[in-house]
Amino acid sequence: MTLQGQKILIIGGTSGIGLAIAQAAMAEGGQVVIAGRTIDQVNLAKVKIGGTCEGIAIDVGDEASVVEAFKNLGKLDHIVTTAASLTYGPLATLPRSAIDSMIASKFLGPILVARHGAASLDPGGSILFFSGLAASKPGTGTAVVAAVNAGLEGLGRALAVELAPIRVNVISPGVTDTNGWNFIPEKDRSSTFATIAASLPVKRVGKPEDLAQAAIMLLVNGFTTGTVHHVDGGGRLA
Numbered sequence: 001m002t003l004q005g006q007k008i009l010i011i012g013g014t015s016g017i018g019l020a021i022a023q024a025a026m027a028e029g030g031q032v033v034i035a036g037r038t039i040d041q042v043n044l045a046k047v048k049i050g051g052t053c054e055g056i057a058i059d060v061g062d063e064a065s066v067v068e069a070f071k072n073l074g075k076l077d078h079i080v081t082t083a084a085s086l087t088y089g090p091l092a093t094l095p096r097s098a099i100d101s102m103i104a105s106k107f108l109g110p111i112l113v114a115r116h117g118a119a120s121l122d123p124g125g126s127i128l129f130f131s132g133l134a135a136s137k138p139g140t141g142t143a144v145v146a147a148v149n150a151g152l153e154g155l156g157r158a159l160a161v162e163l164a165p166i167r168v169n170v171i172s173p174g175v176t177d178t179n180g181w182n183f184i185p186e187k188d189r190s191s192t193f194a195t196i197a198a199s200l201p202v203k204r205v206g207k208p209e210d211l212a213q214a215a216i217m218l219l220v221n222g223f224t225t226g227t228v229h230h231v232d233g234g235g236r237l238a
Contacts, residue, residue, distance in 0.1 A: 114159055
């Protein structure tokens with residue numbers, strides 16, 4: 001199976017993993033619509049993706065924005081959401097604004113996307129969420145990140161039952177070299193990745209393309225639903 005002629009909405013498709021999925025879906029013949037928080041981000045990403053890629057602005061934490069977007073999108077075959085605004089740090093000192101942003105982007109957002117987007121999907125369609133390694137292997141400074149990731153995995157399993165025969169799956173990435181790591185100064189990032197890579201069975205950190213390959217597999221495999229697919233280089237074992 002391929003994505004030939006299928007319409008895929010990728011929320012968070014303006015950068016990182018989402019952008020890589022958009023590029024892979026286009027290569028598979030998909031009709032891709034990317035969404036980001038601002039139309040400027042979307043337009044820049046459309047140039048990178050090329051082809052007939054379309055784009056819209058959505059604030060996934062704002063229900064009115066989500067409702068309006070799906071009203072204008074028409075029928076879809078797949079919805080992917082990679083959007084996240086994450087902040088790491090001890091719970092005691094984490095700003096409340098950062099907590100609210102994480103919950104809005106990575107937990108409430110997917111809930112609203114499923115709530116209002118499922119009606120746009122045909123019975124053979126699917127929804128794909130992205131959680132993260134912290135759900136399975138939390139560390140210091142990851143309490144809220146771990147909580148929203150674990151909650152998202154539970155949401156995926158529940159919706160696979162509730163929305164059937166629409167399929168719902170979750171990908172849990174490990175450490176992946178994207179701009180989500182820009183909170184680490186550039187001069188320190190390479191050594192951080194090298195240390196992490198040395199601890200992993202595969203001896204490298206992930207690339208957006210690794211996650212894109214997994215995403216395409218879950219979109220086209222019509223017999224997979226309710227699963228959390230770990231693409232972490234063995235991070236849960238390290």
